[in-house]
Amino acid sequence: MKFKFEKLGLLDEAELELADLTIICGENNTGKTYATYAVYGFLRSWRRLLRTELISLIKAADSAKEQTYQFDLKEIFSGKLNTYLEAVSKRYVKQLPDVFAADPVYFENAQIKVTVSESIDFTQRAFERPIKSGSDGKVLATISKEKDSDLLKVLIADDGLDIWALSEFLSDAIAEIVFSPYLPNTFIASAERTGAAIFLKELDFARTGMVEALRTLDAKELQKNPFLLHQRMQAGSDSYAWPVRDNVDFIRQLEDFDKDIGELAIENPALLTSFDGLIGGSYKVIKDRGLVYKPRGNGKPSFSMGESSSCVRALLDIGFYLRCKAKSGDVFIIDEPELNLHPKNQRALARLVARMVNAGIKVFVTTHSDYLVKEFNTLIMLAQKTDHTQAMQTRYKYDDEELLSPERVRLYTTGVITKPASGETKATKINTLIPAKIQADIGIEVITFDTTIEDMNSIQNDILYGGEL
Template sequence: MKVILENLGVLKKAEFELGDLTLICGHNNTGKTYATYALFGFLQNWRRFISTEVSNEKIRELVDDGTTQIDITKHAKKAENILSKGCQRYTQMLPRIFASDSKHFENARFRVEVEPDLGSILSLAIEQNIRSGKSELLSLGKPEGESHLVVSLSADTEKIEFPKEIIKDIISESINEIIFGQYFPNPFIASAERTGVAIFSKELDFARNRLLEEMAQADKDIDPMKLLLKSYNDYAWPVRANVDFTRRGTDNSKEDSFIAKGYAQVLDEFSDIIGGEYISGSNNTIFFKPAGKRLRLTMGESSGAVRSMLDIGSYLRHIAEQGDLLMVDEPELSLHPENQRRIARLFARLINLGIRVFITTHSDYIVKELNTLIMLNQDKPYLKRIAEREGYRSEEFVDPERVKVYTAEETLMYASDSSQRRSRHQTLEEAEVSREQGIDARSFDKTINKMNEIQEAIVWGE
């Protein structure tokens, strides 16, 4: 999956591919968060914007005969055009994703490219039943290896007025899921604002706050519904997602994830990073219990590290699914360097368990630890000795082919016209990732080398 951005914030033009592990590094205010938020918004909403046309002839056949078959391969051949139109619709929504004025996005472009594999599409099997109360209205199914989606009306449908446009939408959604679903992972984001959200989630009830503020103005006529809708435009979409998730508190803990059921050691490692565990209280409140102590701390009483990891911990324990995309903006927030190394190892475990990870980072500790995990993934006796001595396990090793790294930086670009003029603009440059050297993170190396030069000059009196 390739993402192409144009005129988005400070990014003039940039593109990046989604790997099993994707890193975006760079200085502050260089477009990392713009790329992250735009991707999250698309992955969370793509089903709303991508629409496959279902012919009226097929709908008539379904109504008249009670069943019809849709050739998935015909729609798969149109995937590029379908996706292009969907991205155009999504681009128009960018002001809402970023909670910003539409004039800032007048020339913005967001585009996604995938190459649907017909073999993978045919290998999928789906079965879906649409119900109204106790009555079954519509069934959709595609057996594994078959190229047709079979749609059938139930006998119960005759008793209910079932609009044809709704039938079209349901069929279109199923076709889209078959063609595109495997390429667009379900995203979960931990934004850089998560430490504040952990404390003030109750106070960040957007709708309530908006109403209270406006009602305090006694001389105003109030339209409650208008205010409720407007309140959701005050914060960027990923921040709102964090607030909504955190406000649900204990509601998030009603299920166990596949990690909690089968890989408890991962959760133990996470608990070691935060130095304890999260526990549920009343009124959707989450507390922190430090390891080995008879304490129960509120998020306000807990450390910044505990607050910054709250959403990630809840995700891992309760809702994580294989195939997800875990997106973390600055995972190093409030973490000691040793714990930054450990969170890098945790991310490596996750991608080897089938969860894709996308991070933006300023942390050289995280990048260097990932380098270690990449370089140790070689069949060499001395590397095995190092891994054993330092406590690394094979399930933490990372295949460099699964890693994509980009650095946000300025580079010379040609003008969009035919003048052949070049000027410096912000973009994302792909960094080299190799089994022998790991990640070539120049944005960190330059700073570290400069600091080393200064230190050496001080020590040696040069």
């Protein structure tokens, strides 16, 4: 899956291709968050935007007025996915002010194009979804596709229904069968997660919006038009970027799904063991106390989130995602995973991320941490499996599930390059994403860190050995 950005915040032009592990590094205020939020927003909203693009398809079928409808998915979509995604991308650009909770003027000239490599045969997938009435559970219609068939069939059992009434269900079925193998579910751990963990009880956007609306609205005005309350509440919730709002909502619901065990946790229990080792304990929900952190060891007290270390709070949503929600194929986005972590724990988190990648999760990371990238380098170099690297793997106790093949990793740094002249356009400098070189024997080359470290070493060498000026 490739994203092409133009005039997106601080990024003039940039291309980003998601790998099994995607990393963006760079200095502050250079565009990392713009790229990250844009990717998250698209993966969060593409299904809804696609429905609009499928209206003409459903309208054409509606004219037949039959009880059974058939859609040849191969004929309709084979070789045309990127045409649909281009249309969806254009609709998505109009939503960028909502995604970022920013003034629309900042995105007037923004462009985003999403493309995929059509390599998955969606005809192999079977699908069946009954549509039932809410009152008595009566089956009103069935949408189905047999394995190895090109045909999506809609059988309507209720004479009062037509295909148009089922348009949303039909669109969702097409999205699931044809597009979802390329556009997976996503979860984000934003940089604001630490504060959200402390105030999880108080962070209710709906309640806060209602209180603020009631405070500012005149009673007579509200009596004349009760819908003003809803409008003001909606306006209040729009003041937060989607990743922040979604992250806060997830954290507020932790106690509700604490007992759930996700697909990935069942298939890969070692992931949870690795995570618990990282935080030195586990999260628990205790009656009358709510969410607490319980350190390892008998007799040790448990702590509320406010009493716990910043490391425990920073990793809260990651832990619950892994235990309760994660499944193979997800895109997991973590903004600045090094937040509040000692270098030792940053290295441990890098190894956990590698385990997630090898368990089938696509991980997208933005980071300022040289420790994190160096640990990824170690995991890449150990994956060579030479006699020497295998001996080092044994000596330093790395598991095979923690090793990373270089072809599965992409790292980009934000930076400035010179765009060559074209026609009457002069050569110009642009802010962009620069792909890093990744080699099996030395890992990832990250200039942004190397330059800073070399500067510091040079200064300290001059202080120690430079002599008199």
